[in-house]
Amino acid sequence: MSDELNVSDISENQPAVENEEPVAQKNVSQNIEVAKLHRECAKYRTALNASNEEKTALQKDFEEAKSKIENLTKQKNESEILHKLDKIGCLKPNLVLSEIPADCEDLDHFLKVYKNENPFLFKSEKIRHGFAFRGGKASNYTTSQQMNNYIRSALGR
Secondary structure, three states: OHHHHHHHHHHHHHHHHHHHHHHHHHHHHHHHHHHHHHHHHHHHHHHHHHHHHHHHHHHHHHHHHHHHHHHHHHHHHHHHHHHHHHHOOEOOHHHHHHHOOOOOOOHHHHHHHHHHHOHHHEOOOOOOOOOOOOOOOOOOOOHHHHHHHHHHHHHOO
16 A cells, blocks of 8 residues: 555656646746737837927927917018008007007007097198199109200209
8 A cells, every 4th residue: 555655646746746837837938928018018118208209399399380470470460550550641650559459350440540539640641732833843854844944044044
């Protein structure tokens, strides 16, 4: 019986050793898989960091471009308003420009009302009733007429 026990003890021990080897192989293969997954995760992490840096740089550029566009549109609107003010004869267009509200919808109506309320800021229109002939200053004479004028003025007539 002691032989049987020894054999049975060995047989009981051998399957245990054989069972341990596949577990060890599984652990090794799992460790390799985990290492591969860690490398892949690190690759994606560095790609994510790079894309985040690109995103922040692009957002910064976008904000700068947006602010430049806003400034240009503001300058364009101001220049159009200044042109309109010059056209209606404003003496101090920058002063009137500062008085215009930002949410003004009808600029022409606002300028008309402002001109009536503040006439001292605008040129008074000269009323001309007819044609005034200015002989000496007229530049649309023919050459013979200019010669006649020079001769007559030289002779004192």
